[in-house]
Amino acid sequence: MESKEFIRGIVKTLILKLLSQKKHMYGYEITQRVEELSKGDIKLTYGALYPILYKLEAEGLLTTTTEVVDNRARKYYALTTEGKKLAKDKVSELQRFTEVVKGILNDNGRAIRPEGPVSFA
């Protein structure tokens, strides 16, 4: 998948979703998991991942721990209580958004309404 713009818009949600499924993850592990689940279509670059991880941490949505693995420091990220709640909201918002977009793209002339009003601003 080529469009970096699409990916940039959903990286935050992808990170939150992956972290909600595991106790904690480190940067490389997140990129690998995204690549694996997308079957290689989405490759997170260093630049797409780290500023967002630090932003989420700064907003109190992630907590971090550092462990020494193979003689080098490894920083693990985990969701805070607030982060878990946001992960749930963001994932459901993205799912609804995907449905809406799918509806528009598959439009055959009929009006399609999602379950409720959707705001993505």
Added chain:
Amino acid sequence: MNLTNDQRDDIRNFLLSRGLAFKPLLDEMSDHVACDLENLMNEGMSYEDAWKQTINGLPENHFNQIQKETMETINHRFTISRVFTYIGMISLIIATIFKIMHLRGADGAVLIGISALGLSLLAGSVSGIYFNRDKEGAMRVVAIVAGIVLVMIAYMFKILHLPGADQMITLGVLTLLVSMVINTQYVYNNASGRGNLFTFLHGKHSPGIERFLLIMLPFLAFISLKLGHLIVIFAAGLQFIALVWSAMEKDTSKNDWVTLGAVITTCVCFAIPMFGELVVFNLRLLLVTVFSFAGAFLCFRLEPSRSASSYLVCIAPIMFFASALVKLGWMNSFADNWPLNIIVSIAMVAAILLSPKTSITRTFMILSLAGYLLEL
């Protein structure tokens, strides 16, 4: 397949050469790049080919850009702290100018400067504890910050000749010393650094502290403001010990009883001289000299890679040892020997410039240069 120590150093030095100086991000990116390389090497690629595939496609400013974006996202949290730091720094620079021009008000500006720096430290710590309330170690942060702030208040009492200054100094120095020793012991026992809030917060602030030290240092070279030198020595000493803790957490192979002994020695030798005249002069002299030896030893032992600056650190203990001999009357003073002083100063400045940003070596040499300028 795991990378060798030299290969890990290659990654770190490469990232540093690309302008990645923010330590937490540097460590994290080093680990990520190392994982990428190991992954490719496990697929049968050579280290050199894995390096080419991982790094060569990236734009020249890639890591610098990541650092810039990262700093922009986290810096807004420390706005109040930063404002106080700027006020403190400007006040100290004004105090220096007043002193040079023999104007009244230099002492007042110094007091404002110290107060602002104390408030900056408090604001940074309080916000840091609040935003990281899930992490362990808030009490140790509070203890260390309390010790630092108490010492600062005590010295303000001393400048203003207020009663109780000596008692405040005793309380502040003891609090600081005990909290530093406890944190050293904690770092030693919890080598992974898991949950150590102090080193975590310090990692975020260390580039700013270094900038402050580097801005203040040139002023010390041209003026005789003892308090200015002491402020830089105090801040650089604390930064040095905090960086040593981080290094102990990051490289467990060097986190042994030898390092523990050297760190506790530096904590004791750094804190006790702050008692000032409450401690006999010869003991202070001895402690400062021992600090310089233990500090240089830690630079040499804990820096991840050797460079010219690693060897230049030996100037500091030699200089402090010679200075102690002069003060004991066992050697002639070298204060008027300008060729020697210029050579030593250039070597120390070279060590500062050649050492990596926010490194133990750079901080130790800043501290040593401030001490050296104080001696002249």
